[in-house]
Amino acid sequence: xxxxxxxxxxxxxxxxxxxxxxxxxxxxxxxxxxxxxxxxxxxxxxxxxxxxxxxxxxxxxxxxxxxxxxxxxxxxxxxxxxxxxxxxxxxxxxxxxxxxxxxxxxxxxxxxxxxxxxxxxxxxxxxxxxxxxxxxxxxxxxxxxxxxxxxxxxxxxxxxxxxxxxxxxxxxxxxxxxxxxxxxxxxxxxxxxxxxxxxxxxxxxxxxxxxxxxxxxxxxxxxxxxxxxxxxxxxxxxxxxxxxxxxxxxxxxxxxxxxxxxxxxxxxxxxxxxxxxxxxxxxxxxxxxxxxxxxxxxxxxxxxxxxxxxxxxxxxxxxxxxxxxxxxxxxxxxxxxxxxxxxxxxxxxxxxxxxxxxxxxxxxxxxxxxxxxxxxxxxxxxxxxxxxxxxxxxxxxxxxxxxxxxxxxxxxxxxxxxxxxxxxxxxxxxxxxxxxxxxxxxxxx
Ligand code: PHE
Numbered sequence: 001x002x003x004x005x006x007x008x009x010x011x012x013x014x015x016x017x018x019x020x021x022x023x024x025x026x027x028x029x030x031x032x033x034x035x036x037x038x039x040x041x042x043x044x045x046x047x048x049x050x051x052x053x054x055x056x057x058x059x060x061x062x063x064x065x066x067x068x069x070x071x072x073x074x075x076x077x078x079x080x081x082x083x084x085x086x087x088x089x090x091x092x093x094x095x096x097x098x099x100x101x102x103x104x105x106x107x108x109x110x111x112x113x114x115x116x117x118x119x120x121x122x123x124x125x126x127x128x129x130x131x132x133x134x135x136x137x138x139x140x141x142x143x144x145x146x147x148x149x150x151x152x153x154x155x156x157x158x159x160x161x162x163x164x165x166x167x168x169x170x171x172x173x174x175x176x177x178x179x180x181x182x183x184x185x186x187x188x189x190x191x192x193x194x195x196x197x198x199x200x201x202x203x204x205x206x207x208x209x210x211x212x213x214x215x216x217x218x219x220x221x222x223x224x225x226x227x228x229x230x231x232x233x234x235x236x237x238x239x240x241x242x243x244x245x246x247x248x249x250x251x252x253x254x255x256x257x258x259x260x261x262x263x264x265x266x267x268x269x270x271x272x273x274x275x276x277x278x279x280x281x282x283x284x285x286x287x288x289x290x291x292x293x294x295x296x297x298x299x300x301x302x303x304x305x306x307x308x309x310x311x312x313x314x315x316x317x318x319x320x321x322x323x324x325x326x327x328x329x330x331x332x333x334x335x336x337x338x339x340x341x342x343x344x345x346x347x348x349x350x351x352x353x354x355x356x357x358x359x360x361x362x363x364x365x366x367x368x369x370x371x372x373x374x375x376x377x378x379x380x381x382x383x384x385x386x387x388x389x390x391x392x393x394x395x396x397x398x399x400x401x402x403x404x405x406x407x408x409x410x411x412x413x414x415x416x417x418x419x420x421x422x423x424x425x426x427x428x429x430x431x432x433x434x435x436x437x438x439x440x441x442x443x444x445x
Contacts, residue, residue, distance in 0.1 A: 001261040006071055007159040009236050014152035016249055017167040019233050021318030023254040027222035029312055033286055035218055039211045042201035051219035052255055055422055058414040059225045059380050060247040062387040065398045067234030073329035074228030081391050089382050093228035094330045101323040102350045103357035103367040108316035109143030111309050118306035127291035129146055129282055142359040145351050152347035153322040155328055156340045159236050163321055170314045177311040178260045185267040194270030198262050209429045216426045217372035223254055226376035229322040232329050240401040268293045284364055366441045373430040381423040388416035
């Protein structure tokens, strides 16, 4: 590539596939299901949907606008619109990328391991004990390192030959797998009990602060918002792309896959009477309850389980790619490093950092809370303040390529008032809890 020129997506579909690939991942399948189980089923789903539409979607459009307009990675993009005074926010985004990818890849490593087991040995007869044995320690680190290696391989290939090429194959494949498993789950006796839990709203505890905080954190995590991933991908867009439509497509696909994931997980778990395994949910519950379900279904279960974990691996890979791309593009734009060198050096740093999460699952849990409740929600808040109050003429920027579209004009109002206000309330309540959890972790280590 000639110096100074920036890579650009090959096609509109390629960009959408990569952005959906970033959004759809462990967040939709693992995190969404376990939070839905923990926070009371359908009421949580409803709240999460409201957050996605009213808070997530506007922030998504903001990230796409900043990225496409500046054609730079987050630190330079913020400086482009806000001057050097705003560079810190881009740096916070990059820091979030380091933290999230380091533990995300450990969970992804578990899914790689389970997919291999489905192929070579079958799932263990005692999934609880098995998970306890593999979730931490050297073997967890090894699978994490393998997964990081694959992520680095794709990112070092660049935007078109690496990221886009993988996404246009991986995303349709993932969609077919998820639909297939959801259809299969529908045929199980007792599936209705699962649907009832998942879809019948019980709003009695829906409006507790705790549920609200989780729904907000989950919306940001699942849409890959608040840390510049969407911003970075949008920096490779041509100037005339239609951003409001793109953000609708990405958010719609993300919610769609989360919803489908619920349609596969809950019937499976309830049909086999495993709800007690999930109700006192911890972040590992699905890695215990689902293999139990698969084992009890015999040969078919092994195949369905293989499809399930392959879908998780594929989703995790395309998300991890976007996390690493944030960090790599920051080094390429900011330090002038070559892409391959940035990928190798920073990928190895993240692999090492992930050692902390692979060493102790309690550390992983706290990293996840810090990343979501502080970094992503905090990043989203700062971004809303920036676009709502600091940036000159955001509407003029977003309108390029979408002239005459009117529905998003409410966007400015949402970014000025609604999004910052809601996120401020969430932060106000989540910061003390998160600090308390960090403190508890430090005192028990
Ligand atoms: N959205 C991804 C998922 O749902 C995770 C992610 C978060 C990716 C933040 C990039 C940035 O799995």
